[in-house]
Amino acid sequence: MxxxxxxxxxxxxxxxxxxxxxxxxxxxxxxxxxxxxxxxxxxxxxxxxxxxxxxxxxxxxxxxxxxxxxxxxxxxxxxxxxKSKYPDHFTEAAEAEAVATSIKQYAPLLMPGLLQTRGYAHAVFRAYQPTATEEDIEELVADRLERARLLDDPTTPLFWTVLDEAVLRRKVGGAAVMAEALLHVATLARSCRIIVQVLPFAAGAHMSLGGTLRLMKFADAPPLAFVDGLGIGRLEDDPATVARHELTYALVGASALSPQESLALIQSVAEDYAHEDHP
The missing domain is CATH 1.10.260.40 (lambda repressor-like DNA-binding domains)
Structure with missing residues (x-):
């Protein structure tokens, strides 16, 4: 070893x-x-x-x-x-994420947590917990934004995400919130802090239709994969399993738009939301 x-x-x-x-x-x-x-x-x-x-x-x-x-x-x-501020099923993944040198994530439905704005995160947590107090929701939002500070470093970790087109089209929090969220992603992409691709609806069936996928690499430890669903999550370290997930991510990325085409689409959809909010 x-x-x-x-x-x-x-x-x-x-x-x-x-x-x-x-x-x-x-x-x-x-x-x-x-x-x-x-x-x-x-x-x-x-x-x-x-x-x-x-x-x-x-x-x-x-x-x-x-x-x-x-x-x-x-x-x-x-x-x-x-002691952790994260749900039990996500605690290990969040802690591993914090020391990873690279993170690759396929997001089929929602904006990845590391990319969420305050308004977007608030809308997500309010949907998850419709009867929670505003104080509890704000605490969850603060924790998520604190986690997103991982990207404050200009180079590490490398963050590469493939967003399903559904992430762009699902109006989380309303038009203004979506415009802000997508422009935030576009800004990070234009500044070369992240790599982002969009998997269009036209791509049809693909290997990760079953759900989200996150791959993490480390300087001094083998890579990990994290797959999750509604209230559940599993961190995988078996080399064969991780390799299979890496192939899945590679094929999803191959079916997605190029980073340049993806940025153009994200910008266009953001402008549509902005116009919708201010006709």
Whole structure:
């Protein structure tokens, strides 16, 4: 296994526990495969824990303390990882996303969270939770906008998204909100911060008709794939499964409009929404 680089423990709890896990494992003279085998997880998974790209579960922490002779160090500190502002099914994916070097996402219905504006995010969360208080909705919106600050860095991560044409045509929040949302995407694309393509309705059937797809790559850990649906999500690290999802994304991108054609369409639809709002 490739030895991961030293991580900054102050960056996040996963990085801290990962660095300590690697140190304790090497001190015990165990390989990643040997440590993971009793838990029925691969050495690759152990490597992802050490690299800080995967979350340490309590059952794993207890096993590590027992096998590595670390008293209850991992069990105690695992509690810090259990606290998250994201839904359970998305927590691991969001944490992995934050340390990824590249993110590729196919969005069939809604604008990807990293690209959403305040108005768009508010409309989405209000639709999800129609009886929630405005205070609760604003808290969700704030968390989403904070997550989107991942793109404040001018180069990392590389973000490449394929938007289904339905994302452009579905009027989330009204014409003014849609105009703002699409112009925001267009601005990011024109500034070369993101790569965006549109998969037109005319493309017909394709490999990702079943739902969303997100692929993440890391500097010192194997790639991950995340697939999700209504209130559910699954993070995949099996190499064969990830490779199949990578092929799916490649074929979807091949069926989509070019980045230049996509930008022109996004701009055109945004202008239509703007005119609709101000006839």
């Amino acid at each position: 490739t030895r991961p680089k030293d991580l900054d423990p102050s960056s996040n709890p996963r990085a801290f526990l990962g660095a300590e896990l690697r140190h304790a494992r090497e001190r015990a003279g165990l390989s990643q495969d040997a440590l993971g085998s009793p838990l029925f997880v691969s050495g690759t998974f152990i490597g992802q824990l050490e690299a800080g790209t995967r979350r340490m579960q309590l059952e794993y922490a207890r096993h590590f303390d027992e096998v590595l002779g670390t008293d209850d160090f991992f069990t105690r500190n695992c509690g810090a990882l259990a």
